[in-house]
Amino acid sequence: DTGVSQDPRHKITKRGQNVTFRCDPISEHNRLYWYRQTLGQGPEFLTYFQNEAQLEKSRLLSDRFSAERPKGSFSTLEIQRTEQGDSAMYLCASSLVSGSGTDTQYFGPGTRLTVL
């Protein structure tokens, strides 16, 4: 399978614990995105990388959240001191910018986080 993969698919944690999610993009893609989706809403942008550089972060990404993409390959998203409001589906997407500059993003299956 050559699509975007995410691990774990589900995570249940207690409030105050730290969690880390991993995303492996499509191999030739140079951009990697993180989004968060809550019930009844569309995905909301969190941050994105071009190769290993983190180029943009949303205001949604509080200082408890950190993302990395070492060597421009896989990425991790860490949430420290989790809160119940962090419960959501965390989605990763990757893309390869076309010659015209358009950017079609392909999503992974997501990690469902439940904070008790």
Next chain:
Amino acid sequence: DQQVKQNSPSLSVQEGRISILNCDYTNSMFDYFLWYKKYPAEGPTFLISISSIKDKNEDGRFTVFLNKSAKHLSLHIVPSQPGDSAVYFCAASGPTGTASKLTFGTGTRLQVTL
């Protein structure tokens, strides 16, 4: 501030008929638009996209129409099939070359009945 709006939360269509899903946007800097399909407990699957230099793009049973003056786009599925039952999200980005994050609508749940 909802920059991308899908005003119909749900739509029911008979198998074989046309499904039309609508999307409106407010940010005039958006110039690339995409439709995604999502099944429960899965990530969104890319369906079709359109750049603002076009007003129509077709791929098999799926056609997207863009009306820039009205800031409106629609997805037509013809003929509709039971496997098309899912939540459909409209997304937008732009301007191309500077801002690539996607802004999504809240989705329309399509049910295709037999």
